[in-house]
Amino acid sequence: MTDNGDEPDRHRQSRLFTDDEGEFDADRAREESLPVEDGEVIDTDDLADHQQYVEGRGIYDERNRVNDLTGKEWKYATKSVIPEGYPPAVQHDLRSDHGGQKPPRLCADLIGRFSKAGDTVLDPFAGVGGTLLGASFCEHEGTGLREAIGFEQNQRWIDIYESVLVRENDERRERGDPPLEAQDIRHGDCADLIDAVPDDSVDLLLTDVPYWHMDELEQTRNERATRESKLGSFDDDGNGSDENSESAGNTLEGTDDATLEDETDGQAHTQSKDEWLTDMASKFDLFVDAVDPAGHVVVFIGDMYREQSYEFLSADLARALEEHTSLSLAANLVWYDPTKDLHVYGYPFSFVPSMVHQNVLVFRIDAS
Numbered sequence: 001m002t003d004n005g006d007e008p009d010r011h012r013q014s015r016l017f018t019d020d021e022g023e024f025d026a027d028r029a030r031e032e033s034l035p036v037e038d039g040e041v042i043d044t045d046d047l048a049d050h051q052q053y054v055e056g057r058g059i060y061d062e063r064n065r066v067n068d069l070t071g072k073e074w075k076y077a078t079k080s081v082i083p084e085g086y087p088p089a090v091q092h093d094l095r096s097d098h099g100g101q102k103p104p105r106l107c108a109d110l111i112g113r114f115s116k117a118g119d120t121v122l123d124p125f126a127g128v129g130g131t132l133l134g135a136s137f138c139e140h141e142g143t144g145l146r147e148a149i150g151f152e153q154n155q156r157w158i159d160i161y162e163s164v165l166v167r168e169n170d171e172r173r174e175r176g177d178p179p180l181e182a183q184d185i186r187h188g189d190c191a192d193l194i195d196a197v198p199d200d201s202v203d204l205l206l207t208d209v210p211y212w213h214m215d216e217l218e219q220t221r222n223e224r225a226t227r228e229s230k231l232g233s234f235d236d237d238g239n240g241s242d243e244n245s246e247s248a249g250n251t252l253e254g255t256d257d258a259t260l261e262d263e264t265d266g267q268a269h270t271q272s273k274d275e276w277l278t279d280m281a282s283k284f285d286l287f288v289d290a291v292d293p294a295g296h297v298v299v300f301i302g303d304m305y306r307e308q309s310y311e312f313l314s315a316d317l318a319r320a321l322e323e324h325t326s327l328s329l330a331a332n333l334v335w336y337d338p339t340k341d342l343h344v345y346g347y348p349f350s351f352v353p354s355m356v357h358q359n360v361l362v363f364r365i366d367a368s
């Protein structure tokens with residue numbers, strides 16, 4: 001401190017770069033190659049040995065074990081609400097055949113929050129590859145490429161992921177952008193495929209679970225319309241969405257209990273919520289061994305309104321995973337999509353929520 005209580009060099013340097021109004025001119029300071037943070041010149045001599053200033057991004061602490069973000073980026077990344085709409089992109093017309101697809105750029109953002117460059121990301125319910133594409137985006141729009149492995153039981157979604165990559169890369173090459181890396185997508189049941197993934201080899205498991213009751217939604221829709229609609233192409237395991245958006249939120253108003261014709265064996269079969277939770281818990285219990293004890297497990301799950309009752313699926317799933325696996329809940333992030341279409345559910349008699357959000361449950365591995 002100086003005699004007048006001011007900090008020494010930092011403020012003096014700031015005053016050297018003033019604009020016509022006498023305000024600090026960060027652009028001028030940067031032109032002189034001075035590190036600028038939050039409108040102040042940084043005195044890099046003040047940084048600790050484990051800290052470095054990253055041009056345009058702020059101060060990075062080399063002790064960061066969670067991700068490659070600077071302190072400034074971390075502050076934003078720990079916000080519990082992600083208030084972003086993701087306009088249709090990355091060959092959305094192909095991916096939207098699925099109906100439960102997630103925006104690759106949202107996945108890239110989450111991968112950037114919970115992993116470091118070079119880390120391995122696993123999505124055991126990969127669908128048309130939102131997570132895998134997100135991992136590839138990290139190479140060009142994030143801090144560096146992550147390797148991703150995806151499991152998917154439906155070959156149709158794998159074919160779409162592969163077509164998306166070919167078409168997207170053709171367009172990127174035409175624009176002069178570097179192509180996206182192809183990730184490793186494996187066909188089969190995740191409960192079997194997980195055996196081939198070595199223990200502790202995954203740094204981040206990011207997934208979007210197959211939904212309870214989407215089978216019933218499918219059953220209660222007009223048969224023909226169902227067959228022709230996006231939802232009709234879901235099998236028994238997607239989650240619904242507006243045709244022109246990625247998938248956030250469900251309001252299954254007016255569905256009734258119905259049985260599902262299981263496509264694989266033609267048998268009628270209805271999965272209760274408890275059965276769904278038990279199934280998810282047993283699968284995640286298998287997945288956890290593959291995840292490094294310092295890693296994270298991050299799960300998209302929308303809540304649901306059904307038969308005049310709010311189904312708090314995110315809370316139910318979090319509790320089931322905490323009770324039956326070694327996962328421990330660290331956070332619930334809310335992805336709020338302000339562009340989501342609204343419908344007049346319940347009017348004028350009953351309050352029925354228009355779901356414009358999904359939950360993103362963040363778990364750590366409980367070492368005890």
Ligand SMILES: C[S@@+](CC[C@H](N)C(=O)[O-])C[C@H]1O[C@@H](n2cnc3c(N)ncnc32)[C@H](O)[C@@H]1O
Pocket residue numbers: 098100101102103124125126127128129130131151152153154157188189190191207208209210211235237238239
């Ligand atoms: C909600 S979707 C995931 C969508 C994905 N996030 C995307 O961006 O496309 C869940 C996916 O899990 C797949 N699935 C369900 N049960 C599975 C299992 N036992 N093994 C592998 N995949 C499974 C479904 O076919 C479905 O595509």
